[in-house]
Amino acid sequence: MLQSEVVSHLIQQIYHSRPDLKLSKRAVHKILFKVRTALPEDDPVRKNIPFYWYNYGPYSEVVEASIDTLKVNGILREEETHRGNSLLMLTTNLTDTLNELEEASAIVERIVRNIDPYHIEPFVNQIYREDAPYEFMPLYKVDFLNLFEEYLKLHPVGQTTLNRYIEDDTNPQIDRLENLIYDCEAELVEEPLFEEFNDEFTSYVSGAGKAFDxxxxxxxNAYTITESTCKTAVEIWYTFVKGVRILDEGHDEYYDNKLEQWEVEYRSAISNMISEVNAFNRNIRESVRPTNRRNANDRSKRILSSLIEGYLS
Structure with missing residues (x-):
């Protein structure tokens, strides 16, 4: 069978398992990635579903092209939700499962039965933990970045706590983030391709420690610092994945002809990352100058004093 036929059939098989299903492209990619990992190494179907690791986990240009073809042919239809997200649904019935795809189709059905397609994040996180080629990836993307982005959402600009008045530095979430970033640093990918990245990451970790304080x-300026620290962390991730897909463990052989172009893109991303981290650290240094700290402490003491005076009067 042609590669396009294999992938097209397996995509339709996803919906055959649950005909009323509506899925994001991202979910389709992740389901077929797990099909690929579940197939034996010597299974010819496996080679027809090539992936590489990228921004949001394993990604396949072959799967992406097959989705587009199915849409053009009217087999898949795209629908936009009220939140602006695009979901794919099947418009025709699947023909009988082909003999050569029987095992792969059975795996598709098993995966679809065991996941919540409308809350795909736990499934994606599981893929990172079980299948990512480097320990740095689930640590940084799933544990650190996800927690940091959630923290930012829960602490909007303008929110004030009593910490600044009572000089209480207790913040379990920030403590957790700081511990995680040090754990990530300990799991950096020790490959020649990543020497510059690792140096810049260590520089970022140094600035992040001051930012967390x-x-x-x-x-x-806590919110601005939080936002800046998180934004830089996200950009670091996008740089990392441009590099990790170049390594043998980060892509299937099908994509070997793209390595030269990928390296050009990675080198450009490294250059941008250096500028971003330098700007971040410069901003942090300016924020922790002794005069700033002294003024902040004096202001806190004045506020606390007025609160106590008002209470006693």
């Missing part, structure tokens, strides 16, 4: 104290 500012956030704990909930100083006036």
């Amino acid at each position: 500012i956030i704990r104290k909930n100083e006036d």
Whole structure:
């Protein structure tokens, strides 16, 4: 069978398992990736579903092209939700399962039965933990970045806590984030391709440690610092994945002809990352100058003093 026929049939098989299913492209990619990993190494179907690791986990240009073809042919239809997300649904019935795809089709059905297609994140996180080629990836993407982005959502600009008034630096979430970033640093990919990346990552970790101190104290610029620290962390991830897909463990052989172009893109991303981390660290240094700290402490003491005076009067 042609590669396009294999992938097209397996995509339709996803919906055959649950005919009323509506899925994001991302979910389709992840389901077929797990099909690929579940197949024996010598299974010819496996080679027809090539993947590489990228921004949001394993990604396949072959799967992407097959989805587009199925849409053009009217077999898949795209629908936009009220939140602006696009979901794919099947418009025709699947023909009988082909003999050569019987095992792969059975795996598709098993996967679809065992996941919640409308809450795909736990499934994606599981893929990172079980299948990512380097321990750095689930640590940084699933544990650190996800937690950091959630923290940012839960602490909007303008929110104030008593920490700045009572000089209480307790913040379990920030403590957890700081511990995680050190864990990530310990799991950096030790490959020649990543030497520059690793140096810049260590530089970022140094600045992030100072940033977390500012956030704990909930100083006036805490939200801006939180946002900047998180934004830089996200950009670092996008740089990392441009590099990891180049390594043998980061892609299937099918994509070997793209390595030269990928390296050009990675080198450009590294250059941008260096500028981003330098700007981030410069901003952090300016935020923790002694004069700033002294002024912040004086202001906190004045506020606390007025609160006590008002209480006693």
